[in-house]
Amino acid sequence: MDFLAQADWWRAFFRWAHVIAGIMWIGHLWYFNFTQTPTVPKIPAEMRPAVVRYILPEALFWFRWGAMLTLIFGLILAWLNGYLLQAIGLGIGGYGPRVTSIGWGMWLGAIMWFNVWFLIWPNQKKVIGLTSATPDEVNSARRIAGLASRVNTMLSIPMLYAMVFAPHYYGGMQ
């Protein structure tokens, strides 16, 4: 059990956990935007409740908690790597391109996390009936949640560049 005392082991552990939670999160985000949203209008009206009442609540559970764990594990990883504050500061002050890149990824990820917990989830609660709302409010909630979800889909592309491509391009895993 000596490995538990090694900082390298914990860094590797939290990197692995961060990636698993991130796949859980972004996988569901892309499922919503690439599969569910374009397909639901094609489903006969009498069959749509199956999606809204059964699939959507379950997918939203893994989606929002995936987002939460990704953020928590990511912050722990950045702290263990010794660049948490420098990355939040976008590496300004001469910390190198890898820290600048991870910092941009962290900010984009944090914006996406905010969208999940403060725009998508509160509005989706109205759509799936966890929060009482009038039909007009449900339509408005569906629109806002959908737009926030699309914003996150758009941001996920540069976020993954900043998180994965750029830091490896600038010197790899040193």
Place this chain on the structure above:
Amino acid sequence: MLSTGDWPAIKKGEQSGMEALLNNLWATIAAGFVLTIVLAIVIRVMS
């Protein structure tokens, strides 16, 4: 908590150009790649 009241265009039932873009999945993906190019340049310049 944010509400629809914070988004004037949505409150009025209007659709902005940005919303039209986001309602199109392929336009959203294309915008993501454009933002990636911008970010790549920004990271390069900052480093």
